[in-house]
Amino acid sequence: MANVTMTVNGKSVSKPAEGRTLLVDFLREGAGLTGTHVGCDTSQCGACVVHVNGKAVKSCTMLAAQADGAEVTTIEGLASGGELHPMQAAFREHHGLQCGFCTPGMIMAAVDMVNRLGAPLDEATIRAELEGNICRCTGYHNIVKAIAAASETMAGMKTAAE
Amino acid sequence: MYETTYHRATSVSDAVAKLGASDDAKVLAGGQTLLPTMKQRLAAPSDVIDVTHIADMKGITETAGGLRIGAATTHAEVAGSEIVKRMLPGLATLAGHIGDPHVRHMGTIGGSLANNDPAADYPSAALALGATIHTNSRQIPAEDFFTGMFETALEDGEIVTAVEFPKAGACAYAKYPNPASRYAMAGVFVAKTDGGVRVAVTGAGQGGVFRHAGLEDALAQNFSADAIAGVTTDPDQLLSDIHGSADYRANLITVMAKRAVAACA
Numbered sequence: 001m002a003n004v005t006m007t008v009n010g011k012s013v014s015k016p017a018e019g020r021t022l023l024v025d026f027l028r029e030g031a032g033l034t035g036t037h038v039g040c041d042t043s044q045c046g047a048c049v050v051h052v053n054g055k056a057v058k059s060c061t062m063l064a065a066q067a068d069g070a071e072v073t074t075i076e077g078l079a080s081g082g083e084l085h086p087m088q089a090a091f092r093e094h095h096g097l098q099c100g101f102c103t104p105g106m107i108m109a110a111v112d113m114v115n116r117l118g119a120p121l122d123e124a125t126i127r128a129e130l131e132g133n134i135c136r137c138t139g140y141h142n143i144v145k146a147i148a149a150a151s152e153t154m155a156g157m158k159t160a161a162e
Numbered sequence: 163m164y165e166t167t168y169h170r171a172t173s174v175s176d177a178v179a180k181l182g183a184s185d186d187a188k189v190l191a192g193g194q195t196l197l198p199t200m201k202q203r204l205a206a207p208s209d210v211i212d213v214t215h216i217a218d219m220k221g222i223t224e225t226a227g228g229l230r231i232g233a234a235t236t237h238a239e240v241a242g243s244e245i246v247k248r249m250l251p252g253l254a255t256l257a258g259h260i261g262d263p264h265v266r267h268m269g270t271i272g273g274s275l276a277n278n279d280p281a282a283d284y285p286s287a288a289l290a291l292g293a294t295i296h297t298n299s300r301q302i303p304a305e306d307f308f309t310g311m312f313e314t315a316l317e318d319g320e321i322v323t324a325v326e327f328p329k330a331g332a333c334a335y336a337k338y339p340n341p342a343s344r345y346a347m348a349g350v351f352v353a354k355t356d357g358g359v360r361v362a363v364t365g366a367g368q369g370g371v372f373r374h375a376g377l378e379d380a381l382a383q384n385f386s387a388d389a390i391a392g393v394t395t396d397p398d399q400l401l402s403d404i405h406g407s408a409d410y411r412a413n414l415i416t417v418m419a420k421r422a423v424a425a426c427a
Contacts, residue, residue, distance in 0.1 A: 002168075019168040019210070020200075043198045046264065055238075055267040061197050062268065065168035066190070066212060109264065116263075131344070132262025 004064045008033065009077030017064045023057075024048045026064035027074060035075040035104050039134070046133035049105040049112075050074045056112035058132070075104035078111065086153040087111050087146070096146035098137035109133050110147045119155035121148055163197075164206040170215055174323055177213050178298050182319045184209045189321055191234060191273030194265045214270065219323055222246060228328040233272025233296075233321075238263070240271060250291065252333035252351065252425070256283050259337065261344065272322040278370055280311045280401065281345035283337065285371035288325065290351035290362035291333065296324040311370045330355050334425035336418040337365065340405050347406050348414035350374075352422040358382055361419060366400050366411040377419050387420040 004021075005014040008031050015030040027033045027050065039047030041060055048060040051073040078085035087107050090096065097103045113121065113129045121129075126144045135143060168190075171177035181187050188207035190196060192214060199205040213219060219234040222243045229249055231240060240246055241258035260266055260274075260283050274284040275295060288295070288304040295302045298321045307315050316322070330353045337349030346365030353360050361377040364370075376393045383389065395415045397408035406414070 019166045020163045022163075022197075041201065043194065043265070046262070049264055056264045057267050058264045061194060061265075063168055063190075063193070063197070063210075065170075066193070066214075068170070112263065129263055132264045 002065070004030075004068045006064075006067050006070050006072050008072045009074060019063070019065060021064045022060055023050070023052075023062040023064045023067050023072075024059035026067075027059060027072070030064070033074050033076050037101055037104055039101065039105070044132075044134065045102065045105070046109060047102050047105040049108040049133065051108060051112060054115070056109050073108075075107060078107065085111070086157065087114075087150040090146040090150035090153065091143070094142050094146040094149060096138065096143045102133060102135045102137075106130075106133050106135065106143055110143075110150065113147065114151045114154050119151035121151040123148065163200045164203060166200070166207055167209045168212065169209060170212045173216055174218055174298050174321065177211050177216065177321055178319065180209070180211045181321065187211055189213055189273075189276070191276065191322075192236065192268045192270040193273075194261065194269040195273070195277055195279065213272075213321065219272070224249070225326065228326060230324055230326045231271055233275075233323050233325065234270050235272075237261070237266035237269050237271070237274075241266065250287075250327060250330060250333055252330075252335045252353070252422075253287050253291070253327065255425075256287055256335040256351070259283070259339075271325055275307070275325065276314060276316060276322050278308055278310075278312055278314050279345075280367065280370040281340075281347070281349075281365040283335070283346060283349055283364060286349050286351040286362040286364040287327075287333075287335065288362075289371050289373060290353040290355075290360045291327050291330055292353075292355055292357065292360065293328075294326045295322055296326065297322055301326075308371050311368070313370070328355065332426040334422045336421035336425060338414050338418055348411050348418050350377075350415060350418040350422050352377075352381070352419065352426060354385070354426065359385060363395075363415055366395075366415055368399055368401055372399075374415070374419070377415075381423065385423065385426075387423045390416060390419055390423065393419070 001016040004017040037047040039045035187209035190210040220232040333353040337346040359381040395412040400408035402408040
């Protein structure tokens with residue numbers, strides 16, 4: 001088995017992996033980061049979304065070896081210190097989760113959405129961009145509200161930083 | 163998934179050599195179709211050759227007659243490209259509606275064309291715009307490239323390296339996605355090309371993507387949605403499955419064609 005090495009949430013992780021090992025399994029079992037979930041395992045639900053080199057991807061539909069040498073961010077990498085990322089805080093504030101299973105993928109998809117499209121995001125855009133993430137509890141309304149609110153907070157932080 | 167051996171190709175010739183070194187290797191061009199297929203054990207290649215790190219196969223450039231898109235360029239890159247949006251807006255729209263944002267970050271134009279899924283979006287653009295498919299050994303007109311459902315003119319060991327699209331006066335794509343899978347149940351690409359109006363249909367044909375002579379003739383006379391309202395499609399040539407009958411798809415083709423023509427204006 002070849003070694004696969006990648007930077008996960010800023011730390012280098014190097015583990016032997018089979019050619020068929022999926023990135024999600026490498027993260028959960030190799031790196032011990034179980035925040036990334038496997039929902040459908042058929043590339044549809046988006047519970048497994050992580051960022052690879054800054055782009056949201058479905059980690060159940062990527063081999064670990066494809067991410068060899070890459071920078072990976074998982075849900076565990078968003079909060080800094082004890083402080084939640086604005087997107088995480090907004091999901092809590094707006095009740096954007098019930099059972100919570102889809103939440104890691106929703107939040108990673110939402111952060112990617114704001115990174116790509118900027119803020120503020122309107123409801124139609126958010127709903128269209130959530131095409132690849134399925135929630136079976138909330139009916140999406142509060143998820144959409146949370147993302148809209150977080151996009152404003154993130155824009156404010158960006159302005160303050162400049 | 164059955165065990166496989168992953169290889170990362172560094173150049174086109176390296177990829178061709180690695181592909182030829184195994185009887186049962188497959189190109190991994192993003193993997194958004196191949197990996198789900200392998201997970202279901204419907205495909206079990208002994209080796210996968212990752213071509214997405216080959217610099218020569220990436221990027222979008224303007225050419226004398228149109229634009230060239232490297233085969234390993236992702237759907238997100240095509241959708242977001244200023245060159246594509248300016249020259250072939252219908253192609254950018256098409257790329258921006260494949261799968262979902264995460265799939266568009268991984269899936270590539272070359273992978274889509276080489277797979278020739280009968281419900282994939284890109285084959286309709288390639289056929290309607292009269293694209294040329296470049297491989298490691300030759301150039302194949304789109305007309306000759308798509309040979310049937312999941313079938314192409316590619317030989318064993320041949321790799322799509324780029325796609326060249328000629329300029330078009332106007333072009334647009336309209337699809338009716340399956341509500342669950344989001345694959346096209348009927349997708350119609352309309353293009354005003356130097357060779358006249360060309361219309362290609364995906365998602366509906368039994369043999370995969372096809373050009374629609376009835377729509378082309380009607381639009382050549384009068385390029386308007388009204389002109390094709392009465393154009394029909396023979397359902398005997400169309401797919402019929404749990405998602406929709408051939409008659410339903412025949413109707414969808416006319417509706418999508420009208421929307422695409424309206425979007426050209």
